[in-house]
Amino acid sequence: MKIAVLPGDGIGPEVTREAVRVIEALGLPDIEMKEAPVGGAAYKAYGHPLPAETLEIARLSDGILFGAVGDPDCDSLERHLRPEQAILGLRKELTLFANLRPAKVFAGLEGHSALRPEVAGAIDMVIVRELNGDVYFGEKGFRTAANGDREGYDVMSYNESEVRRIAHVGFRTAMGRNKRLCSVDKANVLETSQLWRDVVIEVAKEYPEVTLEHMYVDNAAMQLVRAPGKFDVVLTGNLFGDILSDQASMCVGSIGLLASASLGERQTAHGTFGLYEPIHGSAPDIAGQGLANPLATILSAAMLLRHSLGLATAADRVEAAVAKTLADGVLGRDLGGTAGTTEIGDAVLARL
């Protein structure tokens, strides 16, 4: 079973290292990990954020463990050469359209949420975010307006096939949980969202057991803070899901805790091909200091074991070790503690 390891930039290599150590410590037979450059690191070494060789290693793997990309040195490069294009490119090239971002409060961490403990304690949701469409992939550019002003534009669009396939993922996810789906859009203003809503309503007919609710994204942002425990599965587009999941992370306690799986339809001999990454970025402000919380990446590795390698027991072991680490009070600075990246990794290893 092949895992492509793409550490990337900033804290990406630091958190990925800990996740790799955890996978190695499981002592699983037949696991082969192959590392490849991506992001700003790849641009600096090879002139492109997603070199063809890296894409090929990713394509030939059963699952990809991804750190993060983004480097302030590269922020003025032409858009197609910027590090972020690597993750967007991987998602698009490999048709990884379904991004699952579970957000659940760990036992003992209720008091570390940005919300009141009794509000935070009820959080147990999955955000299902579409990943291959929306304003991130529309036509974009700069132009001159009639009055001579400089103007930037990014076209937002979804076609019905794109909405339908992610809606099915949302409903199937809800069927495996508490059968409640909240579809988040901005249909009061955007035609893209009106189509989204219409298609979600059509797909809902195939899942009569699921209770479907629609919510405008501005209200959803508010409800996520007011009563996050009311959400079960949140289904939404690329942009809204990006924003709401960072917000959900602070409801849980830290962006350093939220893992994700990006899945498509391709099946391998062992499971569903996918890419696994923490929801956070390369955090240049703390990079290279050993301060990053690696738990989101370690939990992403657990998702890889479960979804792409069919190793549910190993995934359970990793998740239990992470929960125990937190319950034992091994906390990084993001959670008000003092443990560094390696120390947190060591603590998980000791509890496997």
Ligand SMILES: NC(=O)C1=CN([C@@H]2O[C@H](COP(=O)(O)OP(=O)(O)OC[C@H]3O[C@@H](n4cnc5c(N)ncnc54)[C@H](O)[C@@H]3O)[C@@H](O)[C@H]2O)C=CC1
């Ligand atoms: N999937 C990816 O590779 C992503 C890449 N990015 C890129 O990352 C770069 C930085 O973006 P930001 O907006 O600053 O978002 P960020 O998620 O990298 O950081 C936001 C804040 O959270 C903190 N933080 C993030 N991860 C942490 C962790 N594991 N432990 C402790 N603290 C953590 C950072 O120190 C920072 O204060 C940019 O170049 C951006 O484009 C951003 C999000 C996702």
Ligand SMILES: CC(C)CC(=O)C(=O)O
């Ligand atoms: C580079 C961004 C599109 C990545 C991001 O913020 C995310 O996927 O959460």
Ligand SMILES: [Mg+2]
């Ligand atoms: Mg994001």
